[in-house]
Amino acid sequence: MSTFQGLSIALSSLQTQRRAMDVAGQNVANAATPGYTRQRVDTAAIAGPRASLSDGVRGWTTGSGVTVTQVARLTDRLAAGRLEVATGDAALASARAGVLSTVEGGFAEPGDSGLTARLGAMWGAWSGLSEADPLGPTGDAARVTVAGRSEEVAASLRQGAARTTSTWSDVRGELGTLTTEVNSLATSVADLNRLIVTTEGTGAPAHELADQRDELVRRLSTLVGATSSPRSDSGAVDVVVGGQKLVDGGTAAGIAISGPAAMDGASTAATTVTLGGSALAVGGTAAGLTEALTTTLPGTMAGYDRVAAALATQVNGRHGDPAVFTATDGGAVTATTITASIAPADIKAGNGDRDVSIAAGMASLSESTAGPDAAWRTFVVTTAGAVSAADVRATATATARDSAQGVLTSSTGVDIDSEMVDLLTFQRAYEGAARVMTAVDEMLDTLINRTGVVGR
């Protein structure tokens, strides 16, 4: 055993404590950094040198101090996995609720500018015509009112259809932006994966890179419901979307949108996200947006169309030739094409002379359970029910996501109190090691400088 063994033991401790204090310092420094995972220094005692027979000191070899075995990154795969799934679910629910809420916002119901009020005004105008003198000036005025109110109703429906179409375009644009972001994120994740593998190859830890990458993956969870699965051979992860690999270690694939570029009324074809040419079962915001493009918005358009068709069929049916409501394109009447461009003079109060049976009967359509008012009410209430359900789901999934985030943060975040206590511990250990060094130094001083000088 070397005479200087004690010094090297103290040195190993000084080095270890310093490293430990550095890591604690790094933890405290990043206490507020999003996505930072706390690190911990793992230490181990170094076994002493194997005692040799010639030493004659067998039986009392000590260890050779302390060493840092690793700086561990305290991730929590289970909590992180749960958070990825919860994030995707919450993003999907939020996107769905967002689109439905936009649709609902267009109704302006219950209110004085909604379609119910407009329909009421139109039926009132017909009723007014039935009370006027069809052959006199009061009749002419009433006809102008009927034409005006009918066009207001038609305009209200056209507005609803136009708003739906423009929402569709907005959502489509958003999906396009999302696709670009996803592809760039996937490339970044792949780059970081490669960098992590390279860094780990040199034996250095790549914890901060891993934190950075996991943040990007979480963003991908929001956008497309991605989940990550760690590779067994390295610190890289694969990013999986709908069972297919978006990022496979160091290589990233790209997603694309397949579907129509513009809305085509209620019969708009489905929009899907594809990966390498085949359809991808996405989650997250992308799923909410594709659902809106494929189902929700065409469904909304169909709802407006049903009201427009009910209005045109029933009013025209009672009025006879010429039709009150027609399509601007000459085809079937839809919410997009409905117009009341009939000349006021062509509006018939009744079947000749001062007969007002047509005008009087028209208002009774408002009472009909199959009438335009009832069709509109059904549409509004059905949509409101869907919005309400989507809101509840959005709130529930957001709570689940926050709770998963809480669990992960609680497990991987930095607790300043415990870091401080660690820091104190390492500081005291450092002081102790320094004291050991002093003691050994004094012992060597005695041995070297004071030996053999007794009585000098």
Next chain:
Amino acid sequence: MSVSGVSASLTGGYVSGRATLRGTSGTAQASIAAAAERLARATAEVSSGKKIQRPSDDVVGTDKALELRRALAAEDRYARAAGDAISWLGTSDTALQRGTALLQTARQLAVQAGSDANSASGREAIATQIRGLRDDMLATANTTYLGRPVFGGTTGASVAFAAGADGVVQPSAGAGNPVSRTLAPGVDVRVDTTGTAAFGEGADSVFAVLDDLASAVVAGSAQSSAQLGRLDAALGRMTTSLADVGTRYARVQSSQSTGADRTLSLTSAQRGVEDVDLAEALMELATHEKAYQAALGAAAKVVTPTIMDFLR
């Protein structure tokens, strides 16, 4: 890499309730945001006075509100139709009362002409009076309301009765077709009065009767008295029509009053569904305001202290 990649929550590294800086501040932030959202909602309710800001706030309420709004618009129409019917029937009533008065005057003249004391010139004067009554009667039969002859049904002509080239008064084409007003779903009331029912038809028409009376008065007292029967029959027809108009008038009036009641109850129902109870909403607002302040205060207290505050 022994810990990395393995769930700390499984290996015992995870301690439930580890208070991390980001965790604590995140929770505080989330609770402040939630409190602020509730406060904003309460404020919107109070300031707009509406319980239903969007249909999804209360789906069942929206369903009711839309139906109530539609029903109120319909009630509005029915009230207007009832007002129109009242005016129309009132006009008819006045006209028929005037017609009855004219016939009664004619009857007095006929009785007067039945006396042998009248000279030929006196008879001629009475006959002239009776012809004047007949013209008044024609004007009465052609009474209009808002340009429509009230005894003319759906006629396209401007009058209900017109004298032909031969001087005989005939009802206009289409005068018999009814005109009705809808006072409630499925409740139609006829507002016109068939001209021929009130004023008679052909030889029985009040105009023919008065013409014949005038000729009879000139012819002599016996002839005049013979016309009294026809005059009474015409008077009877008019009185019957008058009673009929009165009945319908009463019916419209009662419908008007039930309509007003219905409007009132629909309006109060709509208020109940759509409008906020202000006292309740203000209480709610105050509660949420306090909750928001409490969330802010709690966050300020929770995020600050660490052991660093106590180390020197």
